[in-house]
Amino acid sequence: xxxxxxxxxxxxxxxxxxxxxxxxxxxxxxxxxxxxxxxxxxxxxxxxxxxxxxxxxxxxxxxxxxxxxxxxxxxxxxxxxxxxxxxxxxxxxxxxxxxxxxxxxxxxxxxxxxxxxxxxxxxxxxxxxxxxxxxxxxxxxxxxxxxxxxxxxxxxxxxxxxxxxxxxxxxxxx
Amino acid sequence: xxxxxxxxxxxxxxxxxxxxxxxxxxxxxxxxxxxxxxxxxxxxxxxxxxxxxxxxxxxxxxxxxxxxxxxxxxxxxxxxxxxxxxxxxxxxxxxxxxxxxxxxxxxxxxxxxxxxxxxxxxxxxxxxxxxxxxxxxxxxxxxxxxxxxxxxxxxxxxxxxxxxxxxxxxxxxxxxxxxxxxxxxxxxxxxxxxxxxxxxxxxxxxxxxxxxxxxxxxxxxxxxxxxx
Numbered sequence: 001x002x003x004x005x006x007x008x009x010x011x012x013x014x015x016x017x018x019x020x021x022x023x024x025x026x027x028x029x030x031x032x033x034x035x036x037x038x039x040x041x042x043x044x045x046x047x048x049x050x051x052x053x054x055x056x057x058x059x060x061x062x063x064x065x066x067x068x069x070x071x072x073x074x075x076x077x078x079x080x081x082x083x084x085x086x087x088x089x090x091x092x093x094x095x096x097x098x099x100x101x102x103x104x105x106x107x108x109x110x111x112x113x114x115x116x117x118x119x120x121x122x123x124x125x126x127x128x129x130x131x132x133x134x135x136x137x138x139x140x141x142x143x144x145x146x147x148x149x150x151x152x153x154x155x156x157x158x159x160x161x162x163x164x165x166x167x168x169x170x171x172x173x174x
Numbered sequence: 175x176x177x178x179x180x181x182x183x184x185x186x187x188x189x190x191x192x193x194x195x196x197x198x199x200x201x202x203x204x205x206x207x208x209x210x211x212x213x214x215x216x217x218x219x220x221x222x223x224x225x226x227x228x229x230x231x232x233x234x235x236x237x238x239x240x241x242x243x244x245x246x247x248x249x250x251x252x253x254x255x256x257x258x259x260x261x262x263x264x265x266x267x268x269x270x271x272x273x274x275x276x277x278x279x280x281x282x283x284x285x286x287x288x289x290x291x292x293x294x295x296x297x298x299x300x301x302x303x304x305x306x307x308x309x310x311x312x313x314x315x316x317x318x319x320x321x322x323x324x325x326x327x328x329x330x331x332x333x334x335x336x337x338x339x340x341x342x343x344x345x346x347x348x349x350x351x352x353x354x355x356x357x358x359x360x361x362x363x364x365x366x367x368x369x370x371x372x373x374x375x376x377x378x379x380x381x382x383x384x385x386x387x388x389x390x391x392x393x394x395x396x397x398x399x400x401x402x
Contacts, residue, residue, distance in 0.1 A: 127384075134362075
């Protein structure tokens with residue numbers, strides 16, 4: 001999911017070959033886990049089937065690297081939607097939130113507004129969980145506590161990231 | 175916020191300490207009986223806001239209105255009376271009187287309000303079990319855990335039948351389990367008594383107990399955040 005949108009974001013910058021996409025992804029988002037070539041081409045094939053990317057050109061020669069991909073209008077719309085929608089809190093959200101912030105900054109979209117919306121979503125869910133915990137059994141409430149602590153960790157990162165957006169954007173422009 | 179006039183309103187509040195502005199034109203309303211969380215990073219002005227709303231500090235400019243009365247214009251004596259009769263307070267460190275046993279700490283607002291000692295202590299005695307403090311009435315504050323101390327502070331804040339309780343980082347010195355207990359008791363007991371609560375906190379976990387939440391940044395309210 002997140003990988004698809006990261007690739008769309010990279011294609012929004014400029015048309016790219018599969019190899020270039022992998023290199024760019026790894027440089028920008030790969031610190032957590034670099035992409036495998038197989039993943040890149042599988043994801044591109046899926047995006048192409050969904051009409052979100054198209055082949056901009058094929059150079060002479062053989063192999064997948066000869067194809068140059070570009071994002072379609074539907075691709076841009078879908079990327080826009082994904083970037084502007086806050087995520088429901090869930091475990092392992094760090095890659096998604098990180099990718100969104102990086103893509104927003106790279107493309108000049110409002111990263112701060114996204115983080116504000118995301119914070120609101122997280123706080124709203126915390127409130128729901130806190131209400132649900134009232135009158136819950138010990139075991140249910142232990143599980144809810146686990147969720148609450150994870151959401152808290154996300155929130156700390158969100159606050160931290162909001163205060164770092166300027167320096168982050170400056171670094172990306174270099 | 176409901177369509178009705180809020181019980182407590184701050185309008186255009188400014189307050190500076192020396193050259194440093196803490197509040198810069200802040201607007202806020204608190205409805206009767208609602209639990210409102212005021213969030214914000216440290217230094218955002220949220221404690222100053224609470225002190226201005228509660229009539230502890232006088233704003234440099236702007237109006238504070240409680241139930242139709244201008245708190246910022248009241249003479250000191252009237253303002254202390256308002257704080258004693260209509261407001262309750264819970265601070266980060268309970269601020270209990272260390273020489274007095276729990277029972278008398280709880281009874282204090284009634285005693286200061288001129289009630290007889292027997293009546294005040296009997297009423298305090300009835301409050302203890304509501305906050306899980308059974309059997310602790312004769313302990314001194316120094317013999318209590320942090321969570322117990324804050325629960326004594328909650329009983330003391332509610333005993334005189336205030337209309338609004340101001341709580342400034344009430345769980346700031348507690349571990350997470352004690353913090354949950356304290357917030358749960360503060361909110362459920364206040365709701366049962368139909369008392370509003372303004373809780374200042376930088377912790378999302380604490381704010382999650384509130385009906386509504388506002389965020390203060392650089393001395394202003396940045397999100398009038400409607401709850402979903």
